[in-house]
Amino acid sequence: MQNFQKGLKGRYVTLQNIDPIIKDLGDTFCISEIGKSFLGKSIKKIEFGKGSQKILIWSQMHGNESTGTKAMFDLLKFMENPGTLVHLRNSILEHCQISFIPILNPDGAEQYTRVSAQNIDLNRDAVEQTAPESQILYHELKIFNPNFCFNLHDQRTIFSVGRENKPATLSFLAPSTEVNREITEGRKVTMSVISGIKSLLDDFIPDQLGRYTDEFYPTATGDNFQKAGYPTVLIESGHYQNDYSREVSRKYTFYSMLQGLNSIVNGLEYCDYKDYFLIPENKQNLYDIILRSCKLNDEKTDIAIQLVEVLNGDSITFEPKIANRGNLKAYSSNIILDTDRTSNLIFNSEENLLQYIVDNLSIQ
Ligand SMILES: [Zn+2]
Known part of the structure; x- marks a missing residue:
């Protein structure tokens, strides 16, 4: 894959891996420290683009879920070197303003744990915001006021789709905002972005896309962001046959983000939110x-x-x-x-x- 950021591979991805790459980024990107983790590690954001569509993307709020981080840096590499898609790159820069927060939970990343150093699941800390890492994310949300968010996670190998129980290589969710799972206007927008992604991935892994249950989780980040009026796409990178290092799902996670941006740039015109429901629900049959x-x-x-x-x-x-x-x-x-x-x-x-x-x- 020409867009792979070769400095990142495998499952164990920490600040030590991403910091040298961030240092080498060109001046299209604006880099700043936005706070420190509980153990004092630097949490950074990388911003680019000058457009009106503001997009906040963060990864590794669960420290051991690194595929989204790898895909983020692949996207940065694409922005620097878009190959034949130079038109798409330029229109992203023109229409979008993107804020990337890679590795929101650097302590957990280093220990290879889901939770933070305080044993907090950051994806269940949306209401109390006990962890400094949660406070940092919320602060960024407030000052940036994004039109869209992408919340990047990894799912375990037990998740399957379809009658043949193939692994769900990617799963998506447009989170609910209430227990009644009402399809609000904000959810329709989120579903439209996911429909656009589905239309691309159907060409590659048509029977390995899953949809997460939209049961409302009152303390989850995505659900609360969605409830607060920020359309939030949850992407769960998962297993592909014989790919325990998650280099294949990394590629499709990168495709997902790029296609998500492509749809946003084009005003979501060709994305019917109802196609979201054509994605089969995840099962746990593996x-x-x-x-x-x-x-x-x-x-x-x-x-x-x-x-x-x-x-x-x-x-x-x-x-x-x-x-x-x-x-x-x-x-x-x-x-x-x-x-x-x-x-x-x-x-x-x-x-x-x-x-x-x-x-x-x-x-x-
Ligand atoms: Zn997760």
Whole structure:
């Protein structure tokens, strides 16, 4: 991918990775520190464009959800070097004013945790705003007064779409503003942006797009921003076949943001908000691995394995854990092991079984 910012890859993305790239950005971009995390790490914003459509984008409010950050920097690279899409780049600069906050939770990013250093889930801190990181985001929202927001997250590998239980490589949500999930004008605008993104991604991953439940979460950021009148697109980057480092979903997250901007620049003319409802709802019908009808401690059973991400030095390794057992016919798995004659397999302990997985697993 020519737009990949090569300085960023894999799942573990921290300030150490993005700071040198920010330093090298050209003078199209205005960089400033907007505050510090609980542990005193710098939180920055990167601004560009002079237009009337103001767009606020932030990533990694959950520290271990880095795909959106990688895609953000791919978008910055595109702005510097748009290739054949120079017209689109120019019209984004002309019509939009964009404020990027990469890695809102730098303490969590470094520890590779979802929560902040104070053990706060920033995406459930919208009402109390206890965490300094939440206060920074709200302050930026207030002074910038954006027309659109993009809230970038990662979803786990358990999310599936469609009858074949393919992984949901990207999922979207136009959050509700009340328990009754009313389709307000603001939600229609948000849905229109997502419809525009869907129309592009249907050419690439038509059966791997999911829609999140629009159940109202009273303390979630997106729901509260939407309620306060800021159309907020939630993008959840997820799994693509054999892509545990999330470099494929990174590409589609980048496409999503670029297409979102393209639609906004064009006044959302060709985006019918109702197409949003054509995106199937997410299900949770996937495990990373399923050993079917194996024998564990003399009992014949299906065993589902989830791979747990573990920070080791400066990279992430994946450790198998037993997530479910019993009749798992309704579930599919992301990985098919090379040695898939699992019905002949006999394990005399869970340790034994997990070691078998480790020995037969190769993760990219
Ligand atoms: Zn998240």
